[in-house]
Amino acid sequence: MPPPRKAAVARTEEARALERARDLPNARTALDVDALRRAFADHLQYSQGKDEHTATPLDRYFAVAYAVRDRMMRRWIQTQQTYYKADAKRVYYLSLEFLMGKALENNLLNLGIYDNMRSALSDLGLDLNALLEQEPDAGLGNGGLGRLAACFLDSLATLSIPAYGYGIRYEFGIFDQEIRNGYQVERPEEWLRFGSAWEIPRGDACVPVSFYGRTEHGVDEKGRLQVRWADARHVLGMPYDVPITGHGNQTVNTLRLWRARASQELDLADFNAGDYLSAVEEKDLSENISKVLYPNDLTVMGKELRLQQQYFFVCCSIHDIVNRHLKMHEGFSDFPDKVAIQMNDTHPAIAVAELMRVLVDEHGLEWGKAWEICGGTFGYTNHTLMPEALEKWSVDLFGRVLPRHLEIVFEVNRRFLDGVRAARKADEPALQRMSLIEEGPVKQVRMANLAVIGSHSVNGVAALHTELLKRELFHDFHALWPERFNNKTNGVTPRRWLLQANPALARSISEVIGPGWVTDAAQLRNLEPLAEDAGFRRLFRDVKRDNKERLAGIVRVENGISLDLDSIFDVQVKRIHEYKRQLLAILRVASEYLRLKEERGYDPYPRSYLFGGKAAPGYAMAKWIIKLVGSVADVVNRDVDVRGRIAVAFLRNYRVSLAERIFPAAEVSEQISTAGKEASGTGNMKFALNGALTVGTLDGANVEIREEVGAENFFLFGLTVEEVAALRKGGYDPWEWYRKDRRIKQVLDALSSGVFSPGEPGLFRPVVESLLNGGDPYLVLADFAAYCSCQERVEQAYRDPDGWTRKAILNVARAGKFSSDRTIHEYATEIWNVPPVRVVE
Structure with a gap:
């Protein structure tokens, strides 16, 4: 071991050598075709240990991916150095979900080497597209929340915002969905079966995480309270870093995902005594934390594991953030000036209590100062209007798993309530609603309230959603702190959802308005005059038809049916949930089928109805809806009487890579949630960006999409938020709608009698019961007639191909507002106060 001074000198020489190497022209990571070809060959031989005779398609995929990753590494390191040299304020995005999908094609496009790589492989007789198919989807999320986080990472890097994403490296992501006899069956999604080309394990940066145990209270030499967490069970969090490339710049940001490891890999005493199971028990219990995305929390064990997951990734992330800050700064006086932590929904809300624990217990800050730092650091994004979706933990469970944090929550709550009472800013009922503890037969910790109280900013994700947050869900908090509430309408990255997913349309757009729209989606407005250009309309239709043919x-392969390419491709793909009302859509399809059978003269425009989405494993009604879609499809597609006029398909295992094929092909976008239930939606934005026309209610971001694209280019139907409230207040009786609407009665009777379940006449009684005797909570029957009428307008419009194409082009042209670049710019300037930091080559 050299003495300290010599070690410092050695490190300096090493730094100089690395700097000289970085300054040299680096032929190894050049971007031309020859360099890429050599890089591919090198990685096939030296990284995969294969030659042209033994290499599999998977080997070749990894060789391409490693060649691309090499070209990201220099920028990645340079990005971090730039942030340190600038002492930049950084954004830390905490999300329990990141639905990343596949990375290779996205990285090729963002680095600007897609065409060169394709040429390099073509020279070797290889097809890049075939190799892209080898990559598994990184499905570390359930739906829109996780995909939004992925889009935000793309935009943060493209806008050169210093940022880190933090989440969990689930060994098994969102399950693979199989359909057996029409029923959803979940299979493990082994995205890491062959490893990942993109992650870098950082075994030297593990973080200890504590659970259970008890707290011991004492005082220090100055008489200040000291709390020690004793007899805890310990787990290690090991980080895996994933590079996130910006488009057309030098920025490569970081997504850091945490894997749980046992603090002690093996109990040798048990092992030597012959108790092999006990020897590895601690390892198994610890590593379960990062094993599976969101366990089914219907059981007590499931709830406990979910709470462990949330604290695990929050504890690791806060530790990482604090350590990074202390490398450059002494103390915490400027912490909010250098750190912005955004909580993506309530899942990371325990971060408020964790930062307080770290500041007070580990660094000795006075409570009031620590709380001031927390408030200046945290922002909270709410993603739901449904009270039942706001996370709550029983006080018993919370205190058993996280004893110190329960004490902190109680103290935060006491000080908050005392302060509001003293200022006379709320009455007792309001205080009860705002309390962090919900009183009742089972006392519960309200995580959303903790997030609101501990943040300086609370935002909704669509204009309507934010207004409803202020008016209803968080009314009391808004009355107390109106300045904290703001709106940040969601967005999607145009790189993934147009440039990558719809390359033919992207090329056509760039040819007529230039490529600037890729990083400035507002430029899509320049397409508007092309809606009146017959040649461009024809080109637009040709591209759409090619995309329909691909889908x-x-x-044909997955479902065994042939779709009519001249039919309307009518699509509803999203997580299966009653409020999203897939049930409304399939009931209308069933009704159309019955009408075709009954009225021989009825001749609607041919339509192909495509559904897709996963139901949560414990969500029984969502699974019934999937079964109903499949059963209607079986009856419809086998009936020669309606062949060529109507087709139905449920697209198995909906995921990011499948979505990239669906959105470009869709012509009708079904966004039909009950008004007041959908916070925003992002699928609605992806459809519009690819030229599908929306059938939708005034819910979530639909409201703003309609404002942007024009009411004449949007098919509106259904009750408004106010009408929904009035209907419920007046006493909604679904039987009344059943009796007075012939189509409703006919289709529900058909479900009950077994028309769509031959041989099992009572199969769909649970669905019918939920509507008629279960109160129809999402007003499917109340909106049914309006929905059917709206679909007639869709059909009428589609019969005018030029008129329809004009509408579709205007949807694309006016979808620029819904770029995640715009959303992130608003977060950065209005919440985080984080300017861009340009990375220079």
Whole structure:
């Protein structure tokens, strides 16, 4: 071991050598075709240990991916150095979900080497597209929340915002969905079966995480309270870093995902005594934390594991953030000036209590100062209007798993309530609603309230959503702190959802308005005059037809049916949930089928109805809806009487890579949630960006999409938020709608009698019961007639191809507002106060 001074000198020489190496022209990571070809060959031989005779397609995929990653590494390191040299304020995005999908094609496009790599492989007789198919989807999320986080990472890097994403490296992501006899069956999604080309394990940066145990209270030499967490069970959090490339710049940001490891890999005493199971028990219990995305929390064990997951990734992330800050700064006086932590929904809300624990217990800050730092650091994004979706933990469970944090929550709550009482800013009922503890037969910790109280900013994700947050869900908090509440309408990255997913349309757009729209989606407005250009309309239709043909090929292989390319491709793909009302859509399809059978003269425009989405494993009604879609499809598609006029398919295992094929092909976008239930939606934005016309209610971001694209280019139907409230207040009786609407009665009777379940006449009684005797909570029957009428307007419009194409082009042209670049710019300037930091080559 050299003495300290010599070690410092050695490190300096090493730094100089690395700097000289970085300054040299680096042929190894050049971007031309020859360099990429050599890089591929090198990685096939030296990284995969294969030659042209033994290499599999998977080997070749990894060789391409490693060649691309090499070209990201220099920028990645340079990005971090730039942030340190600038002492930049950084954004830390905490999300329990990141639905990343596949990375290779996105990285090729963002680095600007897609065409060169394709040429390099073509010279070797290889097809890049075939190798892209080898990559598994990184499905570390359930739906829109996780995909939004992925889009935000793309935009943060593209806008050169110093940022880190933090989440969990689930060994098994969102389950693979199989359909057996029409029923959803969940299979493990082994995205890491062959490893990941993109992650870098950081075994030297593990973080200890504590659970259970008890707290011991004492005082220090100055008489200040000291708390020690004793007899805890310990787990290690090991980080895996994933590079996130910006488009057309030098920025490569970081997504850091945490894997749980046992603090002690093996109990040798048990092992030597022959108790092999006990020897590895601690390892198994610890590593379960990062094993599976969101366990089914219907059981007590499931709830406990979910709470462990949330604290695990929050504890690791806060530790990392604090350590990074202290490398450059002494103390915490400027912490909010250098750190912005955004909580993506309530899942990371325990971060408020964790930062307080770290500041007070580990660094000795006075409570009031620590709380001031927390408030200046945290922002909270709410993603739901449904009270039942706001996370709550029983005080018993919370205190058993996290004893110190329960004490902190109680103290935060006491000080908050005392302060509001003293200032006379709320009455007792309001205080009860705002309390962090919900009183009742089972006392519960309200995580959303903790997030609101501990943040300086609370935002909704669509204009309507934010207004409803202020008016209803968080009315009391808004009355107390109106300045904290703001709106940040969601967005999607145009790189993934147009440039990558719809390359033919992207090329056509760039040819007529230039490529600037890729990083400035507002430039899509320049397409508006092209809606009146007959040549461009024809080109637009040709691209859409090619995309329909590509999707039809997938349906033919997966579902065994042939879709009519001249039919309307009517699509509803999203997580299966009653409030999203897939049930409304399939009931209308069933009704259309019955009408075709009954009225021989009825001749609607041919339509192909495509559904897709996963139901949570414990969500029984969502699974019934999937079964109903499949059963209607079986009856409809086998009936020669309606062949060529109507087709139905459920697209199995909906995921990011499948979505990239669906959105470009869709012509009708079904966004039909009950008004007041959808916070925003992002699928609605992806459809519009690819030229599908929306059938939708005034819910979530639909409201703003309609404002942007024009009411004449949007098919509106259904009750408004106010009408929904009035209907419920007046006493909604679904039987009344059943009796007075012939189509409703006919389709529900058909479900009950077994028309769509031959041989099992009572199969769909649970669905019918939920509507008629279960109160129809999402007003499917109340909106049914309006929905059917709206679909007639859709059909009428589609019969005018030029008129329809004009509407579709205007949807694309006016979708620029819904770029995640715009959303992130608003977060950065209005919440985080984080300017861009340009990375220079």
